[in-house]
Amino acid sequence: METIIILVFVMGYLAITLEHSLKIDKLIPALVMMAICWALIALGLEHFPQWFDSGKHALLDNFGLMEHEEKMHLMEETLLHHLGKTAEILVFLLGAMTIVEIIDYFDGFATIKGFIKTKSKTKILWIFSILAFILSAIIDNLTATIVLISILQKIVKDRNVRIWYAGLIIIAANAGGAWSPIGDVTTTMLWIGNKVSTGHLIGYLLVPSLLCMAVPSLIASFLPAFKGDLDVVESSDKPKSKFSGTMLYLGLGAIVFVPVFKVITHLPPYVGMMLSLGVVATFAEIYSSAKFSMSIHDSAESDAHAQHSPVHTALAKIELPSILFFLGILMAVAALESLGILFGFALSLQDTMPMLGTELHHGGVSDLVVLLLGVGSAVIDNVPLVAASLGMFSEPIDNELWHFIAYSAGTGGSMLIIGSAAGVVAMGMEKIDFFWYLRKISWLALAGFLVGAAAFMVTRTLF
Numbered sequence: 001m002e003t004i005i006i007l008v009f010v011m012g013y014l015a016i017t018l019e020h021s022l023k024i025d026k027l028i029p030a031l032v033m034m035a036i037c038w039a040l041i042a043l044g045l046e047h048f049p050q051w052f053d054s055g056k057h058a059l060l061d062n063f064g065l066m067e068h069e070e071k072m073h074l075m076e077e078t079l080l081h082h083l084g085k086t087a088e089i090l091v092f093l094l095g096a097m098t099i100v101e102i103i104d105y106f107d108g109f110a111t112i113k114g115f116i117k118t119k120s121k122t123k124i125l126w127i128f129s130i131l132a133f134i135l136s137a138i139i140d141n142l143t144a145t146i147v148l149i150s151i152l153q154k155i156v157k158d159r160n161v162r163i164w165y166a167g168l169i170i171i172a173a174n175a176g177g178a179w180s181p182i183g184d185v186t187t188t189m190l191w192i193g194n195k196v197s198t199g200h201l202i203g204y205l206l207v208p209s210l211l212c213m214a215v216p217s218l219i220a221s222f223l224p225a226f227k228g229d230l231d232v233v234e235s236s237d238k239p240k241s242k243f244s245g246t247m248l249y250l251g252l253g254a255i256v257f258v259p260v261f262k263v264i265t266h267l268p269p270y271v272g273m274m275l276s277l278g279v280v281a282t283f284a285e286i287y288s289s290a291k292f293s294m295s296i297h298d299s300a301e302s303d304a305h306a307q308h309s310p311v312h313t314a315l316a317k318i319e320l321p322s323i324l325f326f327l328g329i330l331m332a333v334a335a336l337e338s339l340g341i342l343f344g345f346a347l348s349l350q351d352t353m354p355m356l357g358t359e360l361h362h363g364g365v366s367d368l369v370v371l372l373l374g375v376g377s378a379v380i381d382n383v384p385l386v387a388a389s390l391g392m393f394s395e396p397i398d399n400e401l402w403h404f405i406a407y408s409a410g411t412g413g414s415m416l417i418i419g420s421a422a423g424v425v426a427m428g429m430e431k432i433d434f435f436w437y438l439r440k441i442s443w444l445a446l447a448g449f450l451v452g453a454a455a456f457m458v459t460r461t462l463f
Contacts, residue, residue, distance in 0.1 A: 001044035002339060008036050009332060016329070017380050020418070027321045030328025037335035038079065045071050052340040052391070054081060059340050075338075082334035088192050088270050089185075089330070090323050095273035096182065099251045100143050101314035102284045106241045108248030109147045116155060119229040122221050128152065128165055129217040132172035133210070136422075138252050141177035141184050141410075145169055145422040149429050156230060159430065164225045166426045167441035168217060171414045171448055173422045175213035178410030179205035181259055181269075185326070185421070186386040186409045192269055193390055195402040198259040204403040207459055212411050212452030216444035243287040247280075254280045284310040322421075329384045337391030345392060370404045371453060374412025378419035382409040400460040407456055414445035 012033025016026040041048075051063040051074065066074070103109065112135075116127055128148055136144035148169050156162045177184030181191035181198050190196045220226055241247075254276035261272030288310050336342050377385055386409050395401045413420030417427050417437040426432060 001040060001047050002341065005037050005040050005335065005339070006341065008033060008040070009336060012332065013380065013384065016384075025321060027325040027328060030325045030332065032328075034328040034332040034335070037332050041075065041335060041339065042072075045075060048339060050340045051078075052338050052343055054078070054337065054391075058394075059343065078334075078338050082331060082338075085193070086327060086330045086334070088268050089189055090326060092188065092192065092270040092273050093185070093323060093326070094318065095270065095277045096140065096255060097143075097318040098277055098311070098314045099255055099280050100139050101317045102280055102310050103247050103251040104147075104317075105284070105310045105313055106247040106287065107244045108251065109151070111245045111248050112147070113151050113154065116151075121161075121226045121228055121230055124155075124230060125165065125168060125220060125226050126217060128169055129172040129213055132169045133176035133213045136173040136176035137180035137183040138255055140182065141173040142421040142425060144176070145173045145426055146429070148173075149426055153429075161225065161230070163430050163432050163436070164220075164223075164440070166430050166432060167437060168220055168444070170417070170420065170423045170426050171216050171441070171445050172213040174411050174414045174420050175209045175448065175452070177422075178212070178407050179209040182255060184406075184410045186382050187406045188269075189330075189383075189386055189390070190402055190406050194397050195390065195395075196406060197398055198263065200398040201403060201406065204400065204456065204459055205407050208407055208452035208456040209411065211455050212407075212448040214448075215451045216448040219444055219447065241287070247284065247287065250283055251280050281311045284314075326383060330387050333384055333387040333391065336388070342388055342391035367404070367457070370401070370408050373405060374408030374449060374453075375415070377409045377412040378415035382413050382420070385409055403460070404453075404456060407452065408449075411445075411449050411452060415442050415449065417441075 012029045015022060015024065015029035015033075019026040046068060049064050051060045051071075052058075053060045060074075063071070063074075112131065115131075116124065118124060118127070132141075132144055132148055135147065138144075139147075149166055152162055152165055152169070156165065174184070178187060179202055181187055181196070181201055187196070187201070191198070191201070255273075257276055258269055258272040261267070261275065262269050265271070333342075373385055373389065386405065389405050389409075393401060413423065417423040417432060417434055423437075427434075427437075
């Protein structure tokens with residue numbers, strides 16, 4: 001039965017990886033895979049020799065000797081435990097996505113466009129790289145990529161020039177997401193799972209992530225594509241709302257407040273995110289009423305906005321397919337974890353992999369294993385890879401292993417355009433060809449990834 005469950009997981013995983021070829025949204029195989037895996041566990045519960053206790057991170061003693069009713073009760077408890085842990089991540093993401101959409105409702109991101117005054121291709125490259133690095137740490141790398149490419153499309157007319165910028169934005173956004181607990185889904189998973197703390201995460205990964213962004217940008221500065229000046233599109237577009245700047249800073253501040261709230265109260269991060277959403281939504285409703293009472297003469301605008309509050313509009317625009325995909329993949333991985341499959345795989349991996357470089361202090365997990373995890377995240381989705389690592393390794397909070405996993409999984413995806421959410425969305429927005437990215441951008445991403453990894457091996461000795 002275990003073999004069948006692994007086979008179902010592998011087939012579902014392949015369907016997710018081949019999403020673009022199969023033309024099937026990845027949430028479908030993720031949900032089907034999750035449901036079938038747990039159904040097979042329920043049907044074959046009598047035949048499993050072991051069960052993994054997630055709380056103690058160890059195999060349960062005497063599982064095979066338990067009565068059927070005890071086993072069913074244990075399975076239901078385990079399922080509820082994993083659903084609770086998954087729901088923490090999903091509710092957190094829902095709150096963050098809603099705040100970002102509320103900012104966008106007030107055209108808050110148009111404020112960023114006002115910062116760009118130069119026509120130099122190199123200067124604009126550095127402006128966008130730095131903006132992507134900072135923004136992705138606050139609003140996550142996927143959203144930062146969407147925002148910056150949308151701004152880029154208003155500034156740069158020539159698509160052939162624009163896709164070069166888009167490639168460097170992907171690298172910078174993924175690098176920026178790695179050192180922040182709210183910057184990337186995988187880092188958020190490690191943070192919510194009590195594997196990393198905010199202070200140590202920033203301490204370990206800020207310098208490596210900065211180098212991962214700066215090295216490719218520096219090399220690109222000398223490439224022909226970034227020489228000379230741009231034909232900048234002159235635009236007199238003003239933000240649609242006079243509250244755009246206020247909502248931008250309020251929204252970003254509210255998201256940044258979440259880690260602070262967790263440190264003060266020790267409550268799960270989603271509680272702080274709901275508080276932040278409530279505060280931002282309150283101001284959005286107040287500003288929305290003020291905005292439309294002043295522009296009542298513009299009947300088309302007032303009618304369009306009168307039907308929906310900013311919060312309702314934002315909730316209607318958030319990416320529910322992504323939320324359902326995370327639900328499916330995380331619960332499917334939980335099925336493998338519960339049977340002890342991931343734990344067994346981790347033990348065999350540690351025994352067979354060569355110990356290259358400096359060993360980590362606990363468990364002797366090779367640096368090579370974690371680097372391969374980074375390369376793997378470029379080929380296949382990094383979310384299930386990190387979810388699997390949570391079930392494989394038992395190192396305590398803030399062990400350098402977790403920080404290295406956060407770095408590798410977060411930045412390794414830049415090496416292929418399909419390797420990260422930021423890359424996939426940029427591919428869709430600019431119709432970037434897979435092989436063009438492989439030829440032109442992948443080597444830059446690899447250089448940044450390796451320099452950052454080397455820097456991490458130095459910074460971890462300081463803690």
